[in-house]
Amino acid sequence: MSHWSELVADKKRRQLESIPQEWLISTPPENVLDVTGYAETCGLLTFQEIQITNTSVDVLLGKLASGEWSSVAVTTAFYKRAIIAHQLVNCLTEIFVERALARAAELDEHLKKTGHVVGPLHGLPISLKDQLSIKGLETTMGYVSWIGKYAEKNAVLVDILIECGAVPFVRTNVPQTLMASLWPETFNNIFGRTTNPYNRLLTCGGSSGGEGALVALKGSPLGIGSDIGGSVRIPSAFCGLYGLRPSYGRIPYSGALNSLEGQDSVLSVFGPMTRSLGGLKTFTKAxxxxxxxxxxxxxxxxxxxxxxxxxxxxxxxxxLCFAIMWNDGVVIPHPPITRSLELVKAALIKAGHTVIDWQPLKHRALGDMTREIWNAASAEDYKVTTSVTGEPIITSMMIAPGPAVNAPFRPSKDGISAYQLWQVQKKRRDLRQEYTDLWEATVLETGTGRPIDAIICPAAPYAAPPHGLNRYTNYTTVWNALDYPACVFPVSTVDPAVDVKKPAHSFVDAFDKSIYDLYDPETFKNAPVCLQLVGRTLEEEAVIGMTELVATALTH
Structure with a gap:
């Protein structure tokens, strides 16, 4: 077998060849950090293509259904903008222009002949995280060892999207191993690093980081990410998007590739990422x-x-009565996060709702248990996969060598026994019961005659940090452990004039102090600030509805 670096070189060559040469642009220099407006000034997009790519999912679907815009025109517009995005932040893996445009042409012909749409997503281009198998295409998932593995059939979700009339058109970058709680950023040995469109010195998050960056740059109207510890919500939060983490099994996973397959205690789930809140409902319902x-x-x-x-x-x-969790008792959030929580609280009270404080229950233990479950065999899982080519397992997301930064979750050399794993899973089961009891007990505080309707909390203790420094995922991971659906929504951006560094608080521990020390307002300038709304298991419809309610309150 070729040396792993030769496989990478060939894959990168084939990726470049898949881009229409007339879509290559002159990119801005590296010191231009905010590239969110570049697509509309680089000269590649027509006026109509700019109009199309600035349109929300629901409006797009209406224009596609009426025939005002053809699927070929819409797919071409987003494809061109996706290629621009890729040249700016390196967000794509698989590019299959002819195949996608042929699918779009079929949909246009069907509408023309019958007068009816194929389904509720008729003609809509949808981007997919690089683990959703598409027949005839490679799915590397960030592993060199999986270069050359072509899917024999679609993942079930891909089949359903096609059945609904969608046009899968690109796949997006992920970290090696896919585990966001190992490195919640996006970098691998094949495609390299994906950066944040708002500031290319900051991370876009992970593991659905390619999706986050692409959708933020309007290179896709709706993307599909996956989330086992925050992989939809972290990139959504860092890139200023709406993103939904559903409960286990609500969105089909069969046929997709994954890490830690066979681990079925804390499961990965697929969820939508979009700039328009209505897109979350449209996708989930369809x-x-x-x-x-x-x-x-x-x-x-x-x-x-x-x-x-x-x-x-x-x-x-x-x-309604919302509970705000100001911190998780482990890491105190940075000033922009706290300010955003205060903004949401004020907006909800103004809209006539009640807001109480939420006291987190054993969040450190929930995070530790989850990592113990993953850690039981993760080292062997990664070793088996990478041993095929001998590619190195990435040990740092830092751009340049510097002081050692521990990963929030690093595969252990020695896993625990099956019996020990069962004990951890039993503890998690018991904590889920405790959390249910705590939620129910709030009926005594809400004044509505029912328990709290939802929890609003940070999605991370900070806005997007510099590369290699996204070290804490518990603000998302605990809800995976509890299997609570959660929806990220944008609130603000970091403003150094307002979000000044606060005097040192009483630190929980040395790690909490390290997160405090990380904050410098100028470093995070202009980074999006998002929060998440958390509901109860299998309550996706209500979580979407309540997030819409919060978003409306913020705009009034």
């Missing part, structure tokens, strides 16, 4: 109404519940 449980044995048999979306169990959206 996939669920396709009855994924008939194609994936692990998919939950639960139909889309429109009454739940209208918040039937939450007073139909009138006078």
């Amino acid at each position: 996939v669920i109404e396709a009855k994924p449980w008939l194609k994936d044995p692990l998919a939950v048999r639960k139909k889309w519940d429109e009454e739940e979306y209208k918040l039937a169990d939450h007073g139909y959206g009138k006078k």
Whole structure:
């Protein structure tokens, strides 16, 4: 077998050749950090293509259904903008222009002949994280050892998207191993590093970082990421997007590649990432109404519940009670995060809702248990995969050598026994019961006659940090451990004039102090600030509905 570096060189060559040469642009110098506006000034996009790529998912679907915009035109516009995005932040893996445009042409012909759309996502280009298998394409998932492995069939979710009328058109970059809680950033030995469009010195997050950067640059109207410890929500938060982490089994996973396969205690889930909140509902409803449980044995048999979306169990959206978690008792958030929580609290009170404080229950233990479960055999999992080519396992996300920075989750050389794993899983089960009891007990505080409707909390203790310094994922990982659906939503951006560094607080421990020391307002300048809204297991419809309610309150 060729040396792993030769396999990488060949893959990169083939990727470059897949880009239409007329779509290559003159890129800005490295010292231009914010590239969010570059696509519209570089000269590649027409006026209509700029208009198309600035349009929200729901409006796009309306224009596609009416025939005002063809799928070929919409797919071409987003494809060109995706290629621009790739040249700016290195976000793509698989590029298959002819195949996608042929699919778009078929959809246009169907609409022309029948007058009807193929499905609820008719003509919509959708980008996919590089683990969703597409027949005939490689899915490397950041592993050199998987170069040359061509999928024999689509993942179930891809089949459903096609059935719904969507146009899969690119796949996006991920970290080696895919485990966001190992390195919640996006870098691998094949495609390299993906950077943040708002500031290319900052990380876009991971593991769905390619999706986050692409959607932020309007190179895709809607992307699909996956989330086992925050992999949808962290990139969404760092790139200023809406992103949904559903409960286990609500969105089908069968046929997709993954790390730690066979570990079925804390599962990875697929979820949408988009700039328009309506896109979350459109995607989730379309996939669920396709009855994924008939194609994936692990998919939950639960139909889309429109009454739940209208918040039937939450007073139909009138006078809700939200709990704000200001910190998790382990790491105190940076000033922009706290300011955003205060903004949301004020907006909700102004809108007539009640806000109380949430006291986190054993969040450190929940995070530690989750990592113990993953750690049981992760070192062997990565070793088996990389041994095929001998590629090195990445040990740092830093751009340049510097002081050692420990990963938040590093594969152990020695896993625990099956019996020990069972004990950890039992503790997690018991903590889930404790959390349920705590949530129910809030009925005594809310004044609504029911427990709190949702928790609002940080998605990370900071905005997007410099590369290699995203070291803490518990603000997302605990909800994976509890299997609570959570939706990230944008609130603000870091403003050095407002978000000044606060005097040192009473530190929880040395790690909390290291996060405090990381904050410098100028370093984080202009970075998006997002929060997340957390609901209860399998309550995706209500989580989307309540996030819409919060977003509306913030704009009034």
